[in-house]
Amino acid sequence: MIRILFVDDEPNVLRGLQRMLRSMRGEWEMQFAGGGQEALDSLAASTFELIVTDMRMPEMDGAELLDQVRRLYPEIARLVLSGHSDPKMLARASASAHRFLTKPCDADTLIETIAQCVASSRPVAGRISGEEERS
């Protein structure tokens, strides 16, 4: 089972993801956190292979969270799912995220991207495809 942590300050988003990705419950074990600190707590409590986070959150935003994750748990693949699409936010995210997805993001793209990230032995940011990285 692949363990994935989803982080978003909007509960409706977490609930929606949970429902949408229920079909993956056979392959993925998903946890949900409402903010940066809660996410770090979950990461400390158990092992994850992937983290999917929103960018704009109060207190600790996505960029800061991923920065910490990169330092504390470099093996965890880091994916951004953000409502913001402005270049400044992208630039900040690209420093610590492997992939950047913008909301709204359909289930197939999300599932595929997560699958790619997890499958990749050395997942990198979206500019390089997972297939090429494996060689």
Add this chain to the structure above:
Amino acid sequence: MSENQILIVDRDRATRMALSGALAAFGYDCKALESERSVLELLRTREYGLLLVDPMLPMLDLGALMETLAAEAIETATLALVAAGENDATWEKVLPGLAGVVEKPDGGAYLGEIVHKALDRRAVRGGQACDARTNDQYEALFSASPDLIVVMDKERRVLRCNPRMTRLLGLKEEKLTGLEIHEALCGDGHTRQDCPLGRALDETRKDPAPQRRSLWGKNYDLHSAPLLDGSGRLWGAIDILHDVTSLVQAEQAVLRRLEVERLATNISSKFVEGLDVNEGIDHALARIGAWSQASRAHLFQFDDEAKNVAKTHEWCATGIEPSKDRNQSVPAGRYLWLLAQLCDNKTIHIEDLSKLPDEAQPERLSFEVQSTQSLAAFPVQVGDRVAGFIRLDNVHTTRDWKEEDSLILRLVAEIVGNALERHRAELQHKLLATAIDQLSEMIMVTGPDHLIQYVNPAFEQITGFPSRKSVGKHPIDLFGHAWSDQVKKESLIARIESGDVWRGRGILRRADSQLYEGDMTICPVVEKGGKIGHWVMIGRDVTEQARLEAQLHQAQRMESIGQLAAGIAHEINTPIQYVGDNTRFLKDSFGELAAIVEAFRRLLGDGEQGEIPAESLAAARAAAAKADMEYLMAEIPQAIDQSLEGLRRVTRIVRAMKEFSHPGGKEMKNINLARAIESTVEVSRNEWKYVANLELSLAGSLPPLLGFPGQLNQALLNIIVNAAHAIGDVVGKSGDKGTIRISTRQEGEEAVIEISDTGAGIPEEIRGRIFDPFFTTKEVGKGTGQGLAIVYSVVVEKHRGKVSFETETGGGTKFIVRLPLAGAPAEPAVKLPESAAGAAL
């Protein structure tokens, strides 16, 4: 003295009148008789010194009459009146007692001399003959006379001096007697020949008219009369010196006054003649210098602040070196004593440098350098200010400046002051005229009849109407009907007639019929008594500017919408995300439910046929178990509810965006203030929601507000975003949230909007500048400094409202916006005395 009366007796009226007139001119008192009858009776009154009589009168025996006179000791001399050309000495032979003969009708050229002599001879004769009483009278007269009287013999040796004379000379009469007159009296170095006294003795200088001479420092009229013995021989002279000093002084004063007037006229005419003011001043200095016999005449002028003084004009008498410090500016403080006197509007006369007071040491040194010995200085006033002074110097001589010098110098100073004042006014006028000519704004002046009187070159250039075609026309005829409609609509004329300034824009027509937008200020020129005389219009072609302004405004709106766009995108994208997720879930769930429904439907079909097969029951159970029926039944309604909520959020924000980004336009519209605030809050949600809670307390029943919706929304947004930033600076990333409170209420004719935050407040030192354009405390890139400037512009300039703030360091800030509810004028009308629209702070 009655004895100087002359009796004229002649039948011929013309003769009587001619003689009376001629003798009166010599100062004699005449009585003229036509008839000879009462001659003797009149003469017996002894009031007549002389009888002029026709010897041929039938009723008169002249010889007998003269004998009677002699017998009765009546001292009347007799002259015979004869026809012109008959003066052949016959009568003098016939009547030896005659004093002479006079020709008719007017006595001829020698009348005065003959009469004088006749009277004199009588006096001498009388002197010998007069009784003691008469002699006493003469002596008393001689002693008491206010005139100086001296009697001399034929050799000009002094016989008598009256006491007035001896007092003047300081010598007793006995000391003087016997001296020659020029030694005794004149003492002025006269020789015998040019001694003015004893003129009657000198045939060549004989002249009955008195002579005016200056003697002993005074002025005298000299009368000199010959003394004749009984047979008419000259034996001496009596000189009477009448003191006319005060008369002469008065005469001189009058003459001097005339001279002064001539000088003043001459000087001022040079200025009036249109001479350059500098030439006029040079001329004035030259005239006044020459007139007062000064060595130098200068004009000094202060600069505008009276800090420095410079010698701007100088005249020098022939042979005097011009001074070297011309046009050199000297600090006015250096000659404090002099300037203090002049600025007090006093004149200064210094007869002698040694008489300068101690505190005038710097002045003394300065004068000494210029070899000035004495001087006079006079303030020159321009308006009510002492602008400089005229100074007259005398080199090498001390001089007592007289009162009349003072008079003329003051007068000249006044003329020069007036000329300078006029000159300055002309310069000012020229400057303004040049400025108006060079101005890129068009200027049009109309008369009280509203017809154009003047247009400047910019007017010609912008409108295309040359001055000659514009002057005399009515502005509306030039500018076209679009404007005339506007003029009517805004009752512009009525407003200007009431003394208001009109400012606004209008569509005008050029000479080539092209339309353009003009930005105009029309102000009335209020004359004394409040009457409106002229109108002055200042205008610009703002067609291009209006286009740019519209573009700029649009760009600013786009920019602020752009700044919001990221936040709004986030606000929309988030619900879309979970609506999509839920829909996907519902789709998946439907498939699972459909399988369950299918299994249950089969079960139902089986049941209706009576027997339910065990495998159908098992299949239905399996389907339900596989789909986690419990989970679906719990989640699906929630997914639907949350999706609907998400859609509501999207709908709300899209509507708010639409409302917020109202296309605007130039016309004012009714605005629902509560809706405007709600939309603005909605579109800015992402700006504040991470740092603050927002509390709205909006009055529900506010009347609609007339305004520009797009601009007003932007102003509100700028205040809200500012509030969010202020709170953000305080709470940082602590996770704490501040509060933004927005309330509205009605106060009289105003809607009041208060927007308060719990930020740090505005530091005291920048409170006065927060509405300035480009003023920002934010780091580079975060703010352009336009936010509050736009608020000010929108609220105060566009909506005629007010914006103010209350702030407390550490205690947050509250912005208070007041907007007139309805009927705010589209264009500001400004009362004349006020300079501009009042600032709100």
